[in-house]
């Protein structure tokens with residue numbers, strides 16, 4: 253969950269490191285630090301608890317001398333609280349070498365005991381410092397950073413990306429990865445390492461993906477990748493499709509505000525290039541029909557918002573492709589001995605492509621013989637690289653911790669996949685596919701209409717509700733995962749207790765929560781395309797209204813049946829049931845953002861969270 257950057261080249265590295273860290277800060281923001289080998293060959297470091305700005309201010313007041321080799325880190329604390337001492341880099345070998353780390357070194361306490369017994373001392377509570385001290389000891393033995401690094405990482409267990417530099421070898425940064433991300437940026441006379449391409453996209457779009465258990469050494473002119481034993485390995489080049497501007501705030505008050513405004517584009521871009529003559533053709537899936545014909549079930553695995561996208565996708569996959577689908581939280585899936593095999597397709601969904609729970613579940617599924625397909629938003633990420641097939645969402649970089657545009661892009665990708673699988677398995681006619689495609693293609697414009705007509709009203713309404721202590725969200729059918737998503741978003745960024753329920757479940761217990769004034773958001777199905785469900789939900793509204801609930805209905809334009817029972821109505825355009833979630837979620841994203849803003853909270857970097865959850 254930490255962000256990592258490394259640089260070697262002719263330019264002063266400090267600004268490059270700090271601006272890379274600014275783009276990686278979404279990965280963790282408890283503390284930040286840099287280490288730079290300066291022109292005199294000495295190692296300068298600075299690290300501070302708090303957000304990156306604290307480090308920036310410190311460096312502005314007391315600059316480090318310039319150097320052209322450096323590493324930088326932004327932290328999400330695991331071992332040891334967010335203090336200056338626990339911030340990275342960690343030093344060793346008489347402060348001549350510096351190490352930064354993302355992940356968890358599981359055998360750190362055994363290693364620490366070994367080092368303490370040899371007389372080494374420690375200045376922090378972190379697992380990372382153990383790796384630094386071990387590296388220092390190995391360096392003393394070999395006098396070669398790459399060799400010492402190889403000996404060090406071979407002793408480590410767990411998940412890690414580590415970068416290191418040594419004062420006596422300026423112009424060299426070494427890195428290693430195991431179950432944690434690391435990519436290489438190739439410049440002209442300079443090279444970069446980063447947790448993801450955001451670290452260096454403003455300098456180069458040429459990148460190399462590194463595999464598991466590999467070590468990389470970069471100098472200004474050379475990039476060498478080996479496995480942990482030192483044998484050379486092939487690396488996969490790719491071009492970064494995002495430009496640096498896409499990862500900037502671009503005048504918006506927050507990344508979340510920008511990303512919500514990009515929801516129409518995220519859907520449109522995910523469809524782009526995958527529809528020809530009204531039919532779905534996903535280039536990445538060409539020649540992979542047997543992935544879909546030889547299966548008898550699909551299991552969707554994901555976490556958080558991505559899992560809610562999966563729950564929505566289940567309805568489409570079952571309705572269009574006629575395959576049974578289960579949706580499961582990735583961290584639960586792996587530990588219950590699931591019944592899977594060669595006739596199971598496991599579809600993982602992840603914006604970052606690095607979520608450890610999801611990654612481990614994908615690996616588990618592969619080892620059990622299942623086929624795997626990844627829906628992912630981030631090029632070069634680990635989960636797609638571990639999967640048999642990939643369908644990328646094209647939402648562009650998502651920086652705010654709260655996932656918004658990625659959610660609608662994930663549903664869109666699932667719908668395209670469902671139509672594709674429906675065709676390959678002969679469950680859908682071309683006409684039926686063309687009909688659904690035209691509905692999907694209409695979604696971006698409809699989302700834009702929701703934003704244009706409702707955003708101001710919802711923000712105002714959220715402002716009035718700033719003192720609310722608890723909110724309930726209800727939905728049925730595809731509205732149920734949307735209710736869960738609305739509740740998650742509110743908890744996550746406004747720290748208000750929120751719960752999402754299936755509306756039909758209410759009378760089985762949750763209705764006891766309703767007391768006068770309790771705000772309840774209700775996803776109301778379309779009266780024209782789902783009259784039966786609409787009637788049921790209107791009855792549910794009456795039941796809770798009779799008990800004093802304050803109803804906020806998310807309802808289709810023209811639905812007058814809800815008016816007598818709703819205190820507020822947030823309107824969405826007319827759509828067939830399966831397309832309603834893509835519209836109904838938009839007011840909920842705007843509401844959560846509006847409420848957090850009204851409470852004066854940082855909507856992009858909520859407390860205790862990080863964008864990429866790379867620990868289990």
Ligand code: M6R
Nearest residue numbers: 556557558602603604607654655
């Ligand atoms: O990167 P991923 O899509 O795998 O992340 C999964 C969840 O951690 C993520 O969706 C999380 O729930 C969001 N912060 C919710 O807004």
